[in-house]
Amino acid sequence: MIYLDCAATTFQKPPAVMEAIRRASEMCASPGRGGYGLSLAADELLFKTRGLAKEMFSLSDEKYCIFTKSATEALNIAIKGFTQPEDEVVISCLEHNAVVRPLASGGRRIKIANFPPECPEDAVIALERSITRRTRLCVCTAVSNVFGTMLPIREIGEICRRRGIPFVVDAAQAAGILELSVERIGADALCIPGHKGLYGPAGTGLLLLSGERIPRTLIEGGTGSHSASERQPQHLPDAFEAGTQNIWGIAGLCAGIEFVKSHPKGEILSAEQALCRRILDNLPAGYTAPGRGRDENQTGVLALLPVFAGCEEVAEFLSDAGICVRAGLCCAPLAHRAAHTFETGVLRISPGIFNTAADADALLRALSAARDALGG
Ligand code: PLP
Numbered sequence: 001m002i003y004l005d006c007a008a009t010t011f012q013k014p015p016a017v018m019e020a021i022r023r024a025s026e027m028c029a030s031p032g033r034g035g036y037g038l039s040l041a042a043d044e045l046l047f048k049t050r051g052l053a054k055e056m057f058s059l060s061d062e063k064y065c066i067f068t069k070s071a072t073e074a075l076n077i078a079i080k081g082f083t084q085p086e087d088e089v090v091i092s093c094l095e096h097n098a099v100v101r102p103l104a105s106g107g108r109r110i111k112i113a114n115f116p117p118e119c120p121e122d123a124v125i126a127l128e129r130s131i132t133r134r135t136r137l138c139v140c141t142a143v144s145n146v147f148g149t150m151l152p153i154r155e156i157g158e159i160c161r162r163r164g165i166p167f168v169v170d171a172a173q174a175a176g177i178l179e180l181s182v183e184r185i186g187a188d189a190l191c192i193p194g195h196k197g198l199y200g201p202a203g204t205g206l207l208l209l210s211g212e213r214i215p216r217t218l219i220e221g222g223t224g225s226h227s228a229s230e231r232q233p234q235h236l237p238d239a240f241e242a243g244t245q246n247i248w249g250i251a252g253l254c255a256g257i258e259f260v261k262s263h264p265k266g267e268i269l270s271a272e273q274a275l276c277r278r279i280l281d282n283l284p285a286g287y288t289a290p291g292r293g294r295d296e297n298q299t300g301v302l303a304l305l306p307v308f309a310g311c312e313e314v315a316e317f318l319s320d321a322g323i324c325v326r327a328g329l330c331c332a333p334l335a336h337r338a339a340h341t342f343e344t345g346v347l348r349i350s351p352g353i354f355n356t357a358a359d360a361d362a363l364l365r366a367l368s369a370a371r372d373a374l375g376g
Contacts, residue, residue, distance in 0.1 A: 024251030032224030148301030157186030200253030272300020
């Protein structure tokens with residue numbers, strides 16, 4: 001089996017991640033809930049993981065690392081915490097439904113900043129033009145999950161700072177791959193899955209904050225602190241961490257972050273980019289690469305469009321050949337409208353650190369075979 005769907009989740013995990021989950025299942029109970037060894041071990045694990053996140057994403061304090069179950073949950077906390085129903089929110093045209101749906105559910109007014117995905121530098125001016133006096137929040141992805149486009153989030157953060165608008169960054173496709181610093185980006189919140197580029201298990205995510213600016217909580221409940229009060233504690237991280245933590249998952253995430261940190265800066269990105277370049281350089285006839293810009297603006301996510309058959313049909317052919325890729329709209333209909341692929345979707349190839357040149361070559365052979373079998 002060749003797995004090339006790391007933009008959905010990194011299926012292959014480092015052995016240390018699996019081992020950390022096993023160890024946590026033997027050594028950790030509920031954190032913050034007891035003075036006995038099993039609970040204290042869980043506290044220690046949370047503290048260590050927050051410390052790693054602080055270092056990797058330049059947080060000013062461990063308390064600004066909030067554990068969530070996914071990037072989606074982190075985005076919901078940030079979006080609904082910063083805005084009220086009917087507020088105006090500016091987003092980029094490459095946003096995932098994890099951004100669009102929480103905004104739409106409360107009847108917020110969504111202003112979409114449009115630009116061609118192959119020209120991410122145009123995002124800055126498009127977002128700036130979309131901001132009005134009524135804008136209460138700006139949300140932007142760091143990398144498109146469909147096209148692998150890197151967006152200039154530092155420049156966008158700068159505009160938001162100048163205009164006094166909170167800035168939430170969806171870093172689902174960037175964390176673990178790009179250097180991200182909450183401080184340098186000027187983000188109020190960075191929303192991260194644990195199970196993609198950080199190589200942790202499913203059911204983990206992080207909400208990283210630059211300060212105590214989110215005015216309201218999304219979920220309230222037990223925190224193990226201020227138990228006599230019926231009000232949610234206001235201090236971080238407790239304010240946003242109601243309920244028992246996914247301690248086994250966090251143990252795996254902790255090991256995943258250590259795994260990413262063990263690679264020299266930029267190595268994972270370069271390896272994934274090189275595989276995409278290899279695929280593009282040898283792409284068989286019958287496929288195009290919509291939405292793709294200059295190499296320096298692209299991560300290791302590659303969107304292909306077969307011209308001879310539907311994307312789902314080709315993905316099924318690849319699946320029968322033992323190759324896992326994603327087909328369709330990839331939960332990002334806006335991005336497809338921007339790239340004119342809304343009617344077709346794309347075939348998304350997203351390698352990870354465990355993929356090799358041999359995997360890319362096997363994919364290329366299977367793409368040729370798919371064209372020969374389905375194109376006639
Ligand atoms: N944002 C983007 C850009 C994504 O690609 C994804 C997942 O595919 C998400 C958000 C949601 O991440 P999660 O599955 O951790 O909720």
